[in-house]
Amino acid sequence: xxEKFTLIRGKAVPLRGEDIDTDRIIPARFMKALTFxxxxxxxxxxxxxxxxxxxxxxxxxxxxxxxxxxxLVEAGFGSGSSREHAPQAIKRAGFRAIVGESFAEIFFxxxxxxxxPCVTLAPxxxxxxxxxxxxxxxxxxEVDLVAKEVRFAGHKAPLSLPEAxxxxxxxxxxxxxxxxxxxxxxxxxxxxxxPYPRRAE
Amino acid sequence: xxxTLYEKVWEAHEVRKLRNGQSQLFIDLHLLHEVTSPQAxxxxxxxxxxxxxxHRTFATVDHIVPTHDRREPFQDPLAQSMLEALRANTxxxxxxFFDLGSGNQGxxxxxxxxxGLTQPGMTIACGDSHTSTHGAFGAVAFGIGTSQVRxxxxxxxxxxxxxxxxxxxxxxxxxxxxxxKDVILHIIxxxxxxxxxxxxxxxxxxxxxxxxxxxxxxxxxMSIEGGxxxxxxxxxxxxxxxxxxxxxSPQGEAWEEAKRRWLSFRSDPDAPYDDVVTFRAEAIAPTxxxxxxxxxxxxxxxxxxxxxxxxxxxxxxxxxALAYMGFRPGxxxxxxxVQVAFIGSCTNARLSDLREVARFLKGHRxxxxxxxxxxxxxxxVARKAEEEGIAEVFREAGFEWRNPGCSMCLAMNPDRxxxxxxxxxxxxxxxxxxxxxxxxxxxxMSPLMxxxxxxAGEIADAREVFGIAVR
Numbered sequence: 001x002x003e004k005f006t007l008i009r010g011k012a013v014p015l016r017g018e019d020i021d022t023d024r025i026i027p028a029r030f031m032k033a034l035t036f037x038x039x040x041x042x043x044x045x046x047x048x049x050x051x052x053x054x055x056x057x058x059x060x061x062x063x064x065x066x067x068x069x070x071x072l073v074e075a076g077f078g079s080g081s082s083r084e085h086a087p088q089a090i091k092r093a094g095f096r097a098i099v100g101e102s103f104a105e106i107f108f109x110x111x112x113x114x115x116x117p118c119v120t121l122a123p124x125x126x127x128x129x130x131x132x133x134x135x136x137x138x139x140x141x142e143v144d145l146v147a148k149e150v151r152f153a154g155h156k157a158p159l160s161l162p163e164a165x166x167x168x169x170x171x172x173x174x175x176x177x178x179x180x181x182x183x184x185x186x187x188x189x190x191x192x193x194x195p196y197p198r199r200a201e
Numbered sequence: 202x203x204x205t206l207y208e209k210v211w212e213a214h215e216v217r218k219l220r221n222g223q224s225q226l227f228i229d230l231h232l233l234h235e236v237t238s239p240q241a242x243x244x245x246x247x248x249x250x251x252x253x254x255x256h257r258t259f260a261t262v263d264h265i266v267p268t269h270d271r272r273e274p275f276q277d278p279l280a281q282s283m284l285e286a287l288r289a290n291t292x293x294x295x296x297x298f299f300d301l302g303s304g305n306q307g308x309x310x311x312x313x314x315x316x317g318l319t320q321p322g323m324t325i326a327c328g329d330s331h332t333s334t335h336g337a338f339g340a341v342a343f344g345i346g347t348s349q350v351r352x353x354x355x356x357x358x359x360x361x362x363x364x365x366x367x368x369x370x371x372x373x374x375x376x377x378x379x380x381x382k383d384v385i386l387h388i389i390x391x392x393x394x395x396x397x398x399x400x401x402x403x404x405x406x407x408x409x410x411x412x413x414x415x416x417x418x419x420x421x422x423m424s425i426e427g428g429x430x431x432x433x434x435x436x437x438x439x440x441x442x443x444x445x446x447x448x449x450s451p452q453g454e455a456w457e458e459a460k461r462r463w464l465s466f467r468s469d470p471d472a473p474y475d476d477v478v479t480f481r482a483e484a485i486a487p488t489x490x491x492x493x494x495x496x497x498x499x500x501x502x503x504x505x506x507x508x509x510x511x512x513x514x515x516x517x518x519x520x521x522a523l524a525y526m527g528f529r530p531g532x533x534x535x536x537x538x539v540q541v542a543f544i545g546s547c548t549n550a551r552l553s554d555l556r557e558v559a560r561f562l563k564g565h566r567x568x569x570x571x572x573x574x575x576x577x578x579x580x581x582v583a584r585k586a587e588e589e590g591i592a593e594v595f596r597e598a599g600f601e602w603r604n605p606g607c608s609m610c611l612a613m614n615p616d617r618x619x620x621x622x623x624x625x626x627x628x629x630x631x632x633x634x635x636x637x638x639x640x641x642x643x644x645x646m647s648p649l650m651x652x653x654x655x656x657a658g659e660i661a662d663a664r665e666v667f668g669i670a671v672r
Contacts (some may be wrong), residue, residue, distance in 0.1 A: 028635075032280060081329075179225075180356040
């Protein structure tokens with residue numbers, strides 16, 4: 001049985017910047033691997049470390065945000081490549097939810113399929129959340145997928161998440177393969193019906 | 202009420218509705234490569250599942266392949282292990298694999314069309330965002346993540362949410378020296394890198410109808426850079442002429458039947474669209490990027506924007522881009538020195554791209570100090586280019602003629618920028634660090650503009666460098 005995501009509570013890391021692409025989330029050279037294991041340590045590598053591997057000032061290197069489980073982002077997060085390595089790296093770095101203004105589609109789908117909720121807030125609510133978290137890095141934030149709101153410092157901001165994704169996450173059905181397999185022989189009928197590439201003799 | 206191609210293809214492939222309201226969509230053709238598939242095969246093994254329809258699954262190796270010395274074992278043991286994993290996985294599951302030296306190895310989005318695997322009316326999936334390329338044939342083709350690669354391997358289906366459709370018309374005639382690459386950079390510049398969120402892009406209008414198939418592939422390839430998941434062009438006689446006689450194209454009686462079927466997928470004249478946008482072809486100049494996303498583009502004779510000229514929401518990314526690229530607001534882009542020139546990638550490494558550049562490059566020399574690479578899209582493209590004397594034109598001009606692969610486009614192989622080198626590139630992404638150096642800089646443009654930059658040693662107007670008359 002898959003984990004059910006109903007309430008995610010914890011510290012949040014504010015990551016400013018629009019249109020942050022998947023090459024930035026995980027540079028291509030770290031994808032030379034046969035599994036996703038250990039990817040968390042390469043999250044935002046080129047923004048966090050210089051060419052000698054020394055840490056640079058970055059929210060993810062800031063001790064005040066260590067142990068955070070919520071990533072705060074702005075608009076267009078996860079644009080670019082279809083690499084599932086990007087949400088995998090975020091999840092494996094300990095994040096359990098991403099709160100932002102908008103997400104690139106493939107990234108959103110990949111994140112949902114591995115049980116990493118990506119929710120959006122109205123721009124003014126997101127702005128308020130960024131400000132509060134930057135003022136008070138230890139602030140507890142709650143992402144409530146059942147009540148459909150993000151709560152922080154006495155605020156309740158309505159969150160948006162496509163209903164299909166929300167149901168999948170709250171009911172523990174976020175990995176669709178079980179349901180896809182249920183189609184069984186229906187698939188064979190499609191395979192017979194639809195032409196496919198056949199090698200010329 | 203008519204229907205769009207997108208709607209028709211969707212309906213023909215919808216297996217059933219899922220409990221969450223999404224659709225289970227059957228995938229006609231699944232393309233694999235070495236970077237996003239090994240974890241999927243691992244998941245399949247953990248679940249005790251097999252590849253359901255190996256006859257619908259084809260693989261090649263492209264991202265990690267060295268383009269200089271391809272002798273095995275590769276210098277990089279990680280790259281070698283990825284190639285070997287793909288060999289073992291395809292062998293175990295009975296999947297056709299176009300390996301190195303097979304004559305058909307190449308960038309996955311180059312070989313699909315070239316072999317006739319890509320056909321109109323299909324659904325196509327691949328663990329690579331530029332799968333949108335195949336939409337040039339009137340297929341609905343999209344990039345997927347690794348968990349979805351597993352889903353397609355195990356069931357030949359995906360859980361998918363239907364998109365809206367935006368019709369993008371490009372009307373009129375492109376001026377000499379202006380190519381599909383300029384058209385798509387122009388479109389993304391105007392609609393934005395997030396403009397396509399939630400949409401499939403249907404490209405049409407007289408300028409698109411006049412394009413050859415490889416130009417249409419360039420156009421559809423970069424739909425993803427505009428935020429759209431899918432891009433396509435309705436199939437027509439140009440599509441059929443390209444497909445006829447290719448190894449996997451239908452033959453004989455099946456050919457006529459296939460053409461009738463393919464035409465039936467065309468969008469109806471009265472099909473409703475969620476949005477319609479029209480561009481004038483004559484208004485499009487050779488276009489280059491100046492920033493860190495493909496929407497930050499300007500005509501070659503333009504100036505890098507002043508911050509106050511930009512909408513307020515674009516200013517922070519523009520400031521970040523200026524700092525990263527080392528450019529000043531208001532500076533002309535023409536004349537910026539380049540250290541590297543790269544012709545290649547799934548956007549622009551097809552035979553027609555190389556032919557067009559060679560036609561103008563003959564008799565010119567790459568400027569001293571510029572490292573210039575041409576990386577053909579496939580072994581077939583390389584072979585044809587050798588036979589036609591194109592490779593020799595590039596070599597004589599001072600380009601390095603390499604072996605097929607993704608090369609510098611994302612630098613998962615030894616080809617990469619050093620330090621803060623600036624590359625004129627025919628690829629699709631100018632993101633920070635994209636070409637392998639965390640400080641490396643990319644300026645996107647058409648292949649002919651890359652050749653002009655190589656010859657001039659700076660960002661230049663190909664029409665001036667090669668004496669192309671502007672109407």
